[in-house]
Amino acid sequence: MKVISVNAGSSSLKFKLFQMPGETVLCEGIFERIGLEMGTSKFVVGDKKEKTELVLADHSIAVNKLLENLITKDVVKDLKEIVGVGHRVVHGGEKFFQSVVINDEVFKTIESCNDLAPLHNPANLIGIKSFTEKLPNALQVAVFDTAFHQTMEKEAYMYATPYEWYQKYGVRKYGFHGTSHRFVSERAASLLGKKPSEVNVIVAHLGNGASICAVKGGKSVETTMGLTPLAGLPMGTRSGDIDPAIVGFICEKENKDVAEVINMLNKKSGLLGVSGLSSDSRDIGNAILAGHERAKLANDLQIKAVADAIAKYAVYLGSVDAICFTAGIGENATKLRKNVGNRLSLLGIEIDLQRNDIRGKEKIISSDNSKITVMLIPTNEEVIIARDTFELI
16 A cells, blocks of 8 residues: 655645555655745665656645655556655644544635744645645645644643633644654653653754654653744744843834844844854854854854753653654764753763764764663655555545
8 A cells, every 4th residue: 555745835845655564665756946936856775866847836836746756766656655744733722632644624714824833834835736636536635734733732732822812713732843852752662661651751852843752651741842833942933932021122222113023033032143153953053163253152052052952842751761862963963962951960860972973873872871862864755754644534
C-alpha cells in the first residue's frame, strides 16, 4: 500500500512516498520557489538524485510534475496505487485532537484557523486542493502540528488575559512541531526499552523554527510556542518571548502599525536581528570564531533560552527520563548541545564530549554518570504523517 506524506509551504512542496506498513521510502523530494520566475525540483529515488530548474507557476503545477515523475521514473505503474495522501496542517485550533480524514467540514474548519497561522494554513489548503483534484480516489488526511499538544492542562495553555478573548477568539497556547515532538518522544521511549506511557521526555526541536516540549507518559503537557509559532525561544528570524508592551512602544517610536512590528518580530529578529548577520546558525558559528560579538550574543541568548525551558519543564514533569535534541540545529550543533548541557549541570546532566561529537545520527550523548539520559534523535515527521494516514485507511 503506497501512501504519500506532503508538506505544502507558501512557496514549496515537500513530499515522501512510503510503502506501508513497512514504512519503506520509495522516493522523496521537494519543489521550491513556487510562484517565482524560476523554481527548482529535487527528486530522490534510492541513491539517484536529480535536481532541475523549471517554471512552477503554482502548487498545482508542482503536484502535476511530482505525479508525472512517479510514472516516468517507474516508482509507480499507475497513480491509483497511491491510496492515501497525508497532509501536514500547521494549525487545527481546538477542534482536532488527532489526525482526521478530510471532508468539506474539515476543510472549512482548517480554513477558519487561517488567522492563527496566516503563513502556513493557506498553503496547506492549497496542497490539499491540488492533491484532491489529481488523486480523487486517494484518501486525503490532515495531520496537525497542534493536535499533539491538545493534551495540555488548562493551567498550561491559558494566558492571563481577559477570559473573553479565549471565549470569543480562541486566544490560548496551541503549540507546534507536534509531529516531530511525538516521533522523537516515542523513539526515545523505544531506545530506553520502555513504552511511551512509562517515560517522561523533554524534546528540543531546534531548527530555524524552534520549540521545546515536555512529554509526560506519551502526552504533551507543556510547550514553548503559543497562539502562533512566534512565541517561545529565539529562532532564526523570530524573537520568541518578549515583553508585549514592546510592540506598542516601537509602534509609537518608529511610527509603525502593529502589523509592521509583528512582521519584524517574525522575519527580522532572532539570530538575524541580534547578530545583524544571518538567521543561519552555521553563519553565526563561523562569525563567533572570527570574534563577532553580536553573533556570540545571539548564540548565547538562544542557548540560555533552551536551557531555561528544559530546566523549567524538568520541574513541571517532576522527573525526566530523557532529554532529546532534534531538527537541523539540534542534530548538528555539537557546541550548542554541550553548552546547554553545561548550563543544566544542577540537574545532574553530563554530556560526554566524545559521544557528542556526532551529527545527524541517533545516539545517546550523555555520559554513563549522567542522571538524565541525553539523546540525539533525528526527527521524521513524514513517517508520522504516513502512519496516521495508513491507520485511517
